[in-house]
Amino acid sequence: QMEKGQLSRDTFMKEIAAMTEHIVKKAKEYDRDTVPGDYATLQTPCPNCGGVVKENYxxxxxxxxxxxxxxxxxxxxxxxxxxxxxxxxESLLATKHIGPLEGFRSKAGWPFTAEIVIKHDEETNNWKLEFDFGDDKNADTGEIVDFSQQDTVGPCPVCGAPVFEHGSNYVCEKAVPTVAQPTPSCTFKTGKIILQQPVEREQIEKLLATGKTDLLDKFVSMRTRRAFKAFLVWNKDEGKVTFEFAPREGGSKFPPRKTFSKAAPAKKVAAKKSAAAKTPAAKKAAAPKAPRKPGAGLKPSEALAAVIGAEPVARTEVIKKLWDYIKANGLQDATNKRAINADAKLKPVFGKDQVTMFELAGIVGKHLSA
Ligand SMILES: [Zn+2]
Ligand SMILES: [Zn+2]
Structure with missing residues (x-):
């Protein structure tokens, strides 16, 4: 009996010792995670072999x-x-998915929000990390997006098609697969959160109607961690939404000079703001006529006037008209939907026989003057 009792006591003590060792080891590991130069061991196993995943440099x-x-x-x-x-x-390894996360930067330096997935790669027969943007996912799976229950936010600045809310973005209807167009032909997309600044629907409505949002003041620089104010603007040259900084913010480090110099005086912005706010429904139609809106009332070149008429127009309207013309005349390339074949009228505008739809905005810019 005694022996038996002794034995179980030994076992008990051994278990206690093992448990203590485990706790101490855990505590040390926990400590190491926070010590510079020491690296973490993830609690989640390798998705490929079930092995231990460790952090290194x-x-x-x-x-x-x-x-x-x-x-x-x-x-x-x-x-x-x-x-x-x-x-x-750890969460990424556990669920093979995380996000959307904010604070990524493109190679060109612009911020973006994305989900990250771990995908199995047939070629290497291993798992790899990939960015997963909502619409790309749809493109991959061929999943058709249905916008029929939504009101449009406004016309796409690239192709003129309606823009809708989609996941963590505002996207052009033609930038995702739809019943009407299963293969996306446009790329316009802008995040609902940019550098921690929530971009409300009404701001995107404004951006699409006028080319610019109100001055937004909740951006946080990834580099300096400091808050800053900026307008979001449609940058036709870069073909994407970029920042425009308020004039007095120019002294701080963040605003790049080239965009800073384009900043509009605050008064103009206020005027435009009220104009846009008063006519939300009529925005699309009013855009080319409202003189105070930037981009409105631009004069088409002779070559462009031959296609869309000589009346002064807004830039977005030009692209829309061009696009209507392209469609009406069947000039979208049959094999490559992103290519546009010039006819006799378009050739002087394009300066060549074929252009891609992504070049359109840039080309239009050359044919408009104030
Ligand atoms: Zn492994
Ligand atoms: Zn578009």
């Missing part, structure tokens, strides 16, 4: 199961300039 890398070789799975710690928290990396 630049990546989270599979170190293999105990006694086994690493399988080669790894992913960068800071994709597109945004560093994963350890908990985020």
């Amino acid at each position: 630049r990546r989270y890398t599979c170190t293999g199961k105990p006694g086994a070789e690493p399988c080669g799975f790894s992913f960068g710690k800071s994709p597109a300039g945004r560093t994963f928290e350890v908990a985020e990396a």
